[in-house]
Every structure is written in structure tokens, then in C-alpha cells.
Amino acid sequence: MNTGLSEGAPTRNSLRGVVSGIAFGGDYCPEQWPRSVWEEDIDLMREARVNLVTVGVFSWGELELEDDVWEFGWLDSILGRLHEAGIAVDLATPTASPPIWLHQAHPEILPMDERGTRFHQGGRLQWCPSSPIWRVYATRVARRLAERYASHPAVRMWHVSNEIGGGNRRCYCPESTVHFQRWLAERYGSVAALNETWGTAFWGHRYGSFGQVEVPLDSESGHNPGLLLDFDRFSSDALLDHYRAERDTLRAAGVSAPITTNLMIKPDPAVADYASWAPEVDVIANDHYTVSSDARREQELSFCADRTRGLSKGEPWLLMEHSTGAVNWQVRNRSKGPGEMMRNSIQHIARGADGALFFQWRASRAGGEQFHSGMVPHAGTRTRIWQDVVQLGHALSAIAEVAETRVEPADVAIIVDDVAGWAWQAGGKPLNGFAPWAQGPRWHGLLGQWGIRAEVLPRTAALDDYRLIIIPGVYLVDETLAARIAAAASRGAVVVVTATSGIVDEANAVLLGGYPGRFRELLGVVVEEFFILQDGEEVSLDDGGAAVDWTSSVLIEDAETIVSYADGTLRGRPALTRRAVGEGAAWFVSAEPNEKTLATIVARVVDDSGVEPPFAVVENLECVRRIGADASYLFVINHGAEPAELVVTGRELIAGIDVGPALTITPGGVAVVRERRRSVGFTAFEPPTIQPAEEHGRSVRPRDR
Structure with a gap:
């Protein structure tokens, strides 16, 4: 696949040459402020030890005042000042926000919604990726910026647009329709193949030509699930084509620095198929904002961070955006408490x-x-937010040596897939409103309570090195992924499949012969029917557990029943099964367990896999290790309201002190310890054992709670 990297282009997923150490800073919009503020900005950046700022994201209207009438003076000035201050720049192409003059001259570039209504000027990302007129203007502004700044000493990285798909995920305009028809012709070759794949005989919706296929505009009843899924795939590809066009324009104009764009990775299905996007960017970058109403915000953050690392294949990545405090787009926008920004x-x-x-x-x-919220809040520098920003800047400077190291490999993998999520969202389901992808974060969080880290991987990831593989609510599974999962079990991995995984094929068509189609042989079971529970209904299991929302009528073909339903319509039928497979095993969770029951299932499969936590568990203490060629670094984060203590010896980098044999972490505090050990290479490294200090930190095993 063409990645757009020329000879001498930067190492993928590396910030080497962009900054020294850990990147710290954020989006800087000097065009929003009078020049009298700029010098104060740079002085404050120095105080906070900012070393990287993103410039130009929303600046198109300030750079191109009219069609092909340019004003670069202000950008020349600020780039020069930032360079003199030793602050690197990630220069953005400003295509996230087209100027008003462009919308006035070419309203046809504005997207249409599913009712066929053209949007109006005034928002961001108000462009259709299929519009040839839009492509001309977008690549022109990218080219002009690259021609002027490709060799500028301040510009160390380039940033294509901003949150692509965040406001223009789908467009239903005539240009998109024609583009979609071409895309379908390339995918299927013949309209007969399309009819067969989508099952258009249902409702008699047979197409006579690709020209008869329309984008799924709003209709009285639901569209064909195959059409809906392919339109989501097409929309992702159209946006990716636009990213490539801007990226390749930058390269052709002389840019040799890393080029990226900021993804929006979260537990829900993303706006684009990031598994296919990942090979196209030089540095995987993500925007992440915690949800105010989420009582377990730190768990959701960890899941998304691990999912981002899964896209980068374990290599370092970049957090492009998060917030110092409250955002403005949730219903109730919560401010961050003391120490939360640091954590x-x-x-x-x-x-x-x-x-x-x-x-x-x-x-x-x-x-x-x-x-x-911003790094410099409305109330200025006499604020807790500013003090926290300065404190964070000094902390990141103190741990600069961690850069370029990798997170310690894990023995557990959780598979996630955006396309599978789109397939579930397309068409009616047995339980509408159910979110099968939410199972991934649940498994991730409960494993974390055991002190066990899990890699969160896209469908394309290699699975050879994992002892426990979870397939949580991956509704669509292709033959290749199913075969790789079965091979992993044969080699010795324990595989866990949940009730809504493997149900449909790549066309969003149900796999016949019983659920879960792709995994029937591996699991040795057949589900003949789903039994959906009503709101508030609960079914007991014979091990004392309970199921909610979803249960399944399971027929055993070649598996062992571990737990059965204890009451309800399926009383006595299998609820949890296990099948020996080669050197490994395959478990099937046929119901949606409540939280306590899922914790028990996690304990069972962890014991079956033989996976051991790298650290003894201390309640509310998160421990993650990064490893380099010559050192290992233990990150410790206390999410609790009580101090916690663990046994570790080394140099605590943030405070700059030697610690050991025990380290106390204050409530809400963090520590980064360069562990004392012999110097060995990465692959030969055996990390020291971390134990809780019994006199202060209580060791907790989740199964005993």
C-alpha cells in the first residue's frame, strides 16, 4: 500500500526530530488575538516548558482573504517568534474550516444530509470529500503553505485538516452519489454481484445498473443493511482519499517532516475505519476527551489509549488534543478536579x-x-488551571527520557472493529439500542482490576503472541480473522467469544446454520435462537450469577457446559461453554452477564489461560511499565482517595529523588520511576517484580471482593 512516504521521510510513529523528549503544548491560534498578546504567549509557553504547538487549524479565512488573494505576513511573524523561542510547530492545513468567500462562491461543496437538504455556511468541516471543486481549493491551500513553509526551521510536523469526519462523516449530495456508484462498480464488478451480495430480492429492490443505486437518503422504512454498511465504508474511503490528496500535495511541494491527522478514537464505532487509515499516517495521533457523566473516566481513557497504541502497532503515538478542564459540548460540562489534568x-x-x-x-x-477550557484560561495565570499546566510541563520535562520507549507487551488481546460496529447499526436487530461494542471496555476494565493489561487491537493485527484473546461484540467477522483466531487457539491461546460476535459476513448478511456463524466450529456450539430479556428483567445462572438483556438458546455439539441458566425460558440450557482446541481453548459467553457475573467469567478465563499480572494488585493503583533499550519506567497513578504504597526501587523522575524499597503515592498522585536493574536489550529484559507494601497498601485480588 502506498503510504505517501518518500525516500528520507521520517520513521513512522516517531516524534524524533520534532521535539526532544515528550511533546507538550496544544493548538495555538494567534490569529484570534492582537499581536500585543503574542509576546506574552511566548513568555508563558517558556514558563510552562511548552515545546510543540499546532498552528493554523482554523486560519484559512485569515490566510486567503479572497480567491487566490493571500496574506502570510502574520503567519511568517509568529513562526519566526516561535522558532526563536525554541518552540516547534505542527503546521496544519486549514481545511477543517473553509472560508466564507469559498462557501459563497461554491455552495455546492457544502454537504447534504440524509433528507437531501444542503447545509449552509457557518460550521466547520462543511465540505463534501467527493466534490472535485472542493478538492481543487483544498489542495491549493495545502500546496501554497508547503511551498512557503516546507523548509521553515520552526515547522517540524504537518497536520492535515482536523478531526476529519467529525462534522462531515457522510454526504448525500449528487457528487457523492456518483462517487458511490463508481466505488460500488469497483468493489463488485457487476450489478448482478451487488444484487446477490446485498440480497436485493427482499422487497424486490433489484438494481438494473449501478446508476440506479442511490445513497441511502431518508425513506419511510429502513434501508437494506448491505447498502447502509457499504455506504459507511465508502464514506470512510472518500474521507481517506481526501486526506491522501492533501498529504500527497504536501509531499510533492517539498515537505519531508512527518505528516499526520488527528483521529477520534473512543469505545463507540468511529467516524472512519481507522484500521485502514493507520498505515497512511506517519504518526498515529488521537483526540480524547473524558465524558463528564462517566464515573469510571479513567478506565475509558485507558481503553482508548490502548486502542490508539493498537493502531500504532505498539510504537509511540501522540495525544493531539485533550482538555485542561471543562469542554463546552456535553450536556453538563464538568471541570477537572485537583490533579486530574496531570493524571x-x-x-x-x-x-x-x-x-x-x-x-x-x-x-x-x-x-x-x-x-x-484552555491552557491559559479566561481568568488568566492566577488560576489553578494555569498552575496545573506549569506543573505538568515541568513533570513532562522531567520524564523526557521516557520518549521512544515502548509499553511492556501484554499477554491479552481484545479485538475491536469500527466496521463491525457500523454493521450492527445498519438495520433492525433483536435488541435495538444495545451496544455490543461496550463489552470491550467492560472486559478491559475488569482485567485491569486484576492488574492485567490488555492490548486493544484492530481486526488486522497479528495474534501470534497472545495467551488470551477476547472477541467482545464483534458482530461482523470475515473468514480471514476467524481463521487467525482459530489458529491462535490451536497454538495454545484461550479465546473468548461473546454472544453477538461473528453473526454476519462482510456484506452484513446473516451466516446461516445457526449463530455465531463464523465461530460455530471453533466453539462447538450452535445458537438456534436469541431470547431477548425485557427492560429490568434478569435471569439467574446456576453458579450464582445473572444475565440481563440478552440470552441465547445453545445446542452443544462439541463443548463442555460450564454454567447453565437456572431459571426462565432457557432453564437448564448452557449459558457458558468451553471447548478444548489444540493446545488452547474456546469459551462462549451466550448471555449478557451483569457486572459481578462478568467479573467471575473474567476470573475463569484468566485462570484457564495462565496469564499472571505483572504487578500485585493494589486497589485504585494503576501501574504500567514502558521499556527502552537501557531502562524501564514504572508509571504509577493513584485513582483513589487514600494513599497507597508499593515496593519499588529506583529514581522517581518527577520529584527527582531516589525511592525504595517502598514508594508512597498520595491520593490522586502520580509517579514515574526509572527502575533499578541491569542494562539489557529490550527483548531480553525481565522486569523486576513489584509488590504492594503490606504496612500501607492493601493487596487486592478482584476475585476476593
Whole structure:
């Protein structure tokens, strides 16, 4: 696959040459402020030890005042000042926000919604990726920037657009329709193949030509699930084509620095198929914002950070955006408590990020995001947020040597897939409103309570090195992935499949012969029917557990029943099964367990796999290790309200002190310890054993709770 990298282009997923150490800073929008503020900005950046800022994200209207009428003076000036201050720049192409003059001249570039209504000027990402007119203007502004700044000493990285798909995930305009028809012709070759694949005989919706296929505009009843899924695939590909066009324009104009774009990775299905996007960017970058209403925000953050690292194949990545405090787009926008900004940032770095950047440097006085927190808040520098920013900057400077190291490999893999999520969302389901992808974070969080880290991997990842592989709610599974999972079990892995995994094929068509189609042979079971529970209904299991929402009528073909339903319609039928497979095993969870029951299932499969936690578990203490060629670094984060202590010896980098044999972590505190050990290579490294200090930290095994 063409990655767009020329000879001499940067090492993928590396910030080497961009900054020295850990990247720290955020989106900087000097065009929003009078020049009298710029010198103060740079002085404050130095105080906070900022070393990287993203410039130009929303600046198109300030750079190209009219069609092909340019004003680069202000950008020349600020880039020069930043360079003199030793602050590197990630220069963005400003295509996230087209200028008003362009929308006025070419309203046809604006997207259409599913009702066929053209959007109007005034928002961001208001462009259709299939529009040839849009492509001309977008690549022109990218080319002009590259021609002027490709060799500028301040510009160390380039950033294509911003959160692509965040406001224009799908477009239903005539240009998109024609583009979609071409895409389908390339995918299927003949309209007969399309009809067969989508099953258009249902409702008699047979197509006579690709020209008869329309994008799924709103209709009285639901569209064909195959059409909906392919339109989501097409929409992702159209956006990716646009990213490639801008990226390749930058390269052709002389850019040799890393080029990236900021993904939006979360537990829900993403706006694009990031598994196919990942090979196209030089540095995997992500935007992450915690959800105010989530009582387990730190667990969701860890899952998303691990998922980002899965896309980067274990190599370092970049946190392009997070917040210093409250955002402005949730229903109730919660401010962060004391130490929370530090914990959030250190969590991301512990799990593989080589930078922690924010949106944005200064909180805006006006505009659509004026109440989104910034590194410099509205109240200025006599604030806790500013003090926390300065403290974080000094902490990241102190741990600079962690850059370029990798997170310690894990024995557990959790498979996630955006396309499978889209397939579930397309068409009616046995339980509408159910989110099977939520099972991944649940497994991830419970494994974490055991002190066991899990890699969160895309469908394309290699599975050879894992002892426990979880397939949680991956509704669509292709033959290749199913075969690789079965091979892993034969080699000795324990595989766990949940009730909504492997149900449909790549066309979103149900695999016949009983559920879960792709995994029937591996699991040795056949599900003949789903039994959906009503809201608030619960079914007991014979081991004392309970199921909610979803149960399945399971027929045993070649498996052992571990747990059965104890009451309800399926009383006496299998609920949890296990089949020996080669050197490994395959487990099937046929129901949606409640939290306590899922914790018990996690304990069973962990014991079956033989996976051991790398650390003894201390309640509310998160421990992650990063490893380099000559040193290992233990990140410790206390999410609890009580001090915790563990046995570890080394140099605590943030405070700059030697510690050992025990280290106390204050409530809400963090530590990064360069562990004392002999110097060996990465692959030969055997990390020291970390134990809780019994006199202060209580060792907890989740199964005993």
C-alpha cells in the first residue's frame, strides 16, 4: 500500500526530530488575538516548558482573504517568534474550516444530509470529500503553505485538516452519489454481484445498473443493511482519499517532516475505519476527551489509549488534543478536579503516547468554542488551571527520557472493529439500542482490576503472541480473522467469544446454520435462537450469577457446559461453554452477564489461560511499565482517595529523588520511576517484580471482593 512516504521521510510513529523528549503544548491560534498578546504567549509557553504547538487549524479565512488573494505576513511573524523561542510547530492545513468567500462562491461543496437538504455556511468541516471543486481549493491551500513553509526551521510536523469526519462523516449530495456508484462498480464488478451480495430480492429492490443505486437518503422504512454498511465504508474511503490528496500535495511541494491527522478514537464505532487509515499516517495521533457523566473516566481513557497504541502497532503515538478542564459540548460540562489534568496526561503517556497536547492554548473570548477550557484560561495565570499546566510541563520535562520507549507487551488481546460496529447499526436487530461494542471496555476494565493489561487491537493485527484473546461484540467477522483466531487457539491461546460476535459476513448478511456463524466450529456450539430479556428483567445462572438483556438458546455439539441458566425460558440450557482446541481453548459467553457475573467469567478465563499480572494488585493503583533499550519506567497513578504504597526501587523522575524499597503515592498522585536493574536489550529484559507494601497498601485480588 502506498503510504505517501518518500525516500528520507521520517520513521513512522516517531516524534524524533520534532521535539526532544515528550511533546507538550496544544493548538495555538494567534490569529484570534492582537499581536500585543503574542509576546506574552511566548513568555508563558517558556514558563510552562511548552515545546510543540499546532498552528493554523482554523486560519484559512485569515490566510486567503479572497480567491487566490493571500496574506502570510502574520503567519511568517509568529513562526519566526516561535522558532526563536525554541518552540516547534505542527503546521496544519486549514481545511477543517473553509472560508466564507469559498462557501459563497461554491455552495455546492457544502454537504447534504440524509433528507437531501444542503447545509449552509457557518460550521466547520462543511465540505463534501467527493466534490472535485472542493478538492481543487483544498489542495491549493495545502500546496501554497508547503511551498512557503516546507523548509521553515520552526515547522517540524504537518497536520492535515482536523478531526476529519467529525462534522462531515457522510454526504448525500449528487457528487457523492456518483462517487458511490463508481466505488460500488469497483468493489463488485457487476450489478448482478451487488444484487446477490446485498440480497436485493427482499422487497424486490433489484438494481438494473449501478446508476440506479442511490445513497441511502431518508425513506419511510429502513434501508437494506448491505447498502447502509457499504455506504459507511465508502464514506470512510472518500474521507481517506481526501486526506491522501492533501498529504500527497504536501509531499510533492517539498515537505519531508512527518505528516499526520488527528483521529477520534473512543469505545463507540468511529467516524472512519481507522484500521485502514493507520498505515497512511506517519504518526498515529488521537483526540480524547473524558465524558463528564462517566464515573469510571479513567478506565475509558485507558481503553482508548490502548486502542490508539493498537493502531500504532505498539510504537509511540501522540495525544493531539485533550482538555485542561471543562469542554463546552456535553450536556453538563464538568471541570477537572485537583490533579486530574496531570493524571489524564500521565495515563496517556504511560500507555504509549510521546506527547500530551491540548485544545487549546488560550481559551477563546468569542466563537463557537468560547467556553472550552484552555491552557491559559479566561481568568488568566492566577488560576489553578494555569498552575496545573506549569506543573505538568515541568513533570513532562522531567520524564523526557521516557520518549521512544515502548509499553511492556501484554499477554491479552481484545479485538475491536469500527466496521463491525457500523454493521450492527445498519438495520433492525433483536435488541435495538444495545451496544455490543461496550463489552470491550467492560472486559478491559475488569482485567485491569486484576492488574492485567490488555492490548486493544484492530481486526488486522497479528495474534501470534497472545495467551488470551477476547472477541467482545464483534458482530461482523470475515473468514480471514476467524481463521487467525482459530489458529491462535490451536497454538495454545484461550479465546473468548461473546454472544453477538461473528453473526454476519462482510456484506452484513446473516451466516446461516445457526449463530455465531463464523465461530460455530471453533466453539462447538450452535445458537438456534436469541431470547431477548425485557427492560429490568434478569435471569439467574446456576453458579450464582445473572444475565440481563440478552440470552441465547445453545445446542452443544462439541463443548463442555460450564454454567447453565437456572431459571426462565432457557432453564437448564448452557449459558457458558468451553471447548478444548489444540493446545488452547474456546469459551462462549451466550448471555449478557451483569457486572459481578462478568467479573467471575473474567476470573475463569484468566485462570484457564495462565496469564499472571505483572504487578500485585493494589486497589485504585494503576501501574504500567514502558521499556527502552537501557531502562524501564514504572508509571504509577493513584485513582483513589487514600494513599497507597508499593515496593519499588529506583529514581522517581518527577520529584527527582531516589525511592525504595517502598514508594508512597498520595491520593490522586502520580509517579514515574526509572527502575533499578541491569542494562539489557529490550527483548531480553525481565522486569523486576513489584509488590504492594503490606504496612500501607492493601493487596487486592478482584476475585476476593
